[in-house]
Amino acid sequence: MFRILVIADSPHSQSGYANQARSFAHRMGCFDKDFEVHFLGQQTVGLPHEIIMDGVRQRYLLWPNHGGDFAEGSFDRRMEQIKPDIIWTLSDSHWHCYINDRNRGKAVWHYWVAVDGFPIVKQQKYCLRNVDHITTFAQFAQRLLMAEGFKNEYIPHGFEPQFYYPLDMMEKETVKRKYGLSGKKVVLSVYRNQPRKVPWLAMAMLDKFMKDKNDVVALHITDPFENPGTNRYSSGWNLMELRERYKLMSKLLFPEDIGVIYNFMEGFSEPEMREIYGMADVFLTPSIGEGFNIPVLLSQACAVPVVASNMTSHPDLLNNGTHGLLIDIDYIQQMEAAVDRYYASVDAGAQALQFYYDNPFIRLEHGIKAREFALKNYNWENTQHMWRKRLLDSLGGKL
Numbered sequence: 001m002f003r004i005l006v007i008a009d010s011p012h013s014q015s016g017y018a019n020q021a022r023s024f025a026h027r028m029g030c031f032d033k034d035f036e037v038h039f040l041g042q043q044t045v046g047l048p049h050e051i052i053m054d055g056v057r058q059r060y061l062l063w064p065n066h067g068g069d070f071a072e073g074s075f076d077r078r079m080e081q082i083k084p085d086i087i088w089t090l091s092d093s094h095w096h097c098y099i100n101d102r103n104r105g106k107a108v109w110h111y112w113v114a115v116d117g118f119p120i121v122k123q124q125k126y127c128l129r130n131v132d133h134i135t136t137f138a139q140f141a142q143r144l145l146m147a148e149g150f151k152n153e154y155i156p157h158g159f160e161p162q163f164y165y166p167l168d169m170m171e172k173e174t175v176k177r178k179y180g181l182s183g184k185k186v187v188l189s190v191y192r193n194q195p196r197k198v199p200w201l202a203m204a205m206l207d208k209f210m211k212d213k214n215d216v217v218a219l220h221i222t223d224p225f226e227n228p229g230t231n232r233y234s235s236g237w238n239l240m241e242l243r244e245r246y247k248l249m250s251k252l253l254f255p256e257d258i259g260v261i262y263n264f265m266e267g268f269s270e271p272e273m274r275e276i277y278g279m280a281d282v283f284l285t286p287s288i289g290e291g292f293n294i295p296v297l298l299s300q301a302c303a304v305p306v307v308a309s310n311m312t313s314h315p316d317l318l319n320n321g322t323h324g325l326l327i328d329i330d331y332i333q334q335m336e337a338a339v340d341r342y343y344a345s346v347d348a349g350a351q352a353l354q355f356y357y358d359n360p361f362i363r364l365e366h367g368i369k370a371r372e373f374a375l376k377n378y379n380w381e382n383t384q385h386m387w388r389k390r391l392l393d394s395l396g397g398k399l
Contacts, residue, residue: 001034001035002395004088005078005087007091007096008089009043010042010043013043013267016157016291019294020158020294023160024384025037028387031384038078041071070091070095072098083105085395086110087109089109090112094123097126108394109130110390112136113131113135114137115144115145116312117289118144118340132394133153138312138316140312155383155386155387158381158383159297161301161375161380163270163273164270164302165274166302167278167302172278180259185282186216187216187219188276188283188284189218189219189284189295190277190283190295191220191287192222193222193224196288196290196341198286199242201288201343202285203245204349206350207246209350209353213357216251218248218252219258219276220253221262224256277295277302278302280299280304282307285306286309287308288311288343292317296308296314296318297317297378300324303371305363306318306324307324309326319373322373327344327349330346
């Protein structure tokens with residue numbers, strides 16, 4: 001049996017990395033007898049323990065992080081205790097750059113790496129210099145890294161089909177009634193309150209689209225207080241002021257407006273998120289940079305069509321618009337680390353929402369196609385087999 005040390009966002013946190021690392025650790029540790037999985041989470045505290053999520057015991061050991069950014073302070077100690085055959089990391093590449101200079105013994109290092117914009121910057125190239133096996137989860141990232149001389153394999157992110165599947169029409173209306181949205185068409189957005197999510201851009205699109213409509217409501221599942229001035233978590237946006245500025249007070253709702261207590265560090269359970277995604281009529285994300293965008297995938301898994309900015313991972317996820325609508329880019333800015341950020345056209349975004357409003361049968365058809373596409377291309381049952389082969393091949397194929 002081979003030991004895997006997973007280093008990523010802790011499995012109980014609410015990030016996209018945590019979502020995927022949780023599935024990897026559970027599937028490799030629970031369904032594969034050839035691997036013993038240990039998880040060093042970047043936000044964990046307390047004693048090593050097994051955890052239960054949604055009533056299912058997770059078959060891996062969760063280790064505490066004893067300080068240092070991105071588990072740096074615990075790495076040497078855990079390597080000595082666990083003696084892994086494989087180090088498996090999932091994150092932005094600079095998060096685990098320190099591993100390049102640590103003693104890894106005989107462990108093989110696999111990096112499921114994110115690229116959320118063009119170009120590949122020097123820091124990222126430096127951090128990938130000693131990785132044994134680079135794997136990308138987005139096709140555009142694979143292309144960019146190949147062009148820079150970094151050999152890599154593509155294994156896509158995925159969704160858990162036992163958790164995410166469509167609501168039927170009766171269920172959809174029941175859930176809407178539960179949250180006080182009965183009779184409304186729901187435009188959903190799910191995001192961290194981070195600068196690159198640009199919620200103001202979504203609000204500007206909604207403002208244009210919703211001006212003359214009383215049967216549409218926008219729902220943003222995020223933590224409105226994850227912003228400067230509240231001493232909480234990140235440097236995001238003042239969502240309450242933005243909502244007021246765009247005159248969306250009665251048309252744009254946050255979790256507390258539908259009777260839900262929500263904060264980023266707690267989040268929702270998988271069944272709750274399936275209800276939230278499933279009750280939506282359209283999902284909107286004008287993000288200016290994404291390594292993947294898990295909420296897009298989960299919306300598609302629930303047969304909800306997506307309106308998304310035409311950049312980085314979105315064209316691949318929407319299959320260039322065959323089951324969703326891509327918003328034209330209005331302008332590009334170079335921002336953090338000189339990486340391009342892509343700002344979608346407000347008018348084009350509003351027009352895309354209007355198209356789905358005017359064409360309900362196309363909207364339903366796109367939702368069905370999106371579900372089929374997600375099942376075929378982004379299903380964790382397939383991703384698990386791809387990772388098993390990738391890991392065993394890196395160990396010489398020996399069992």
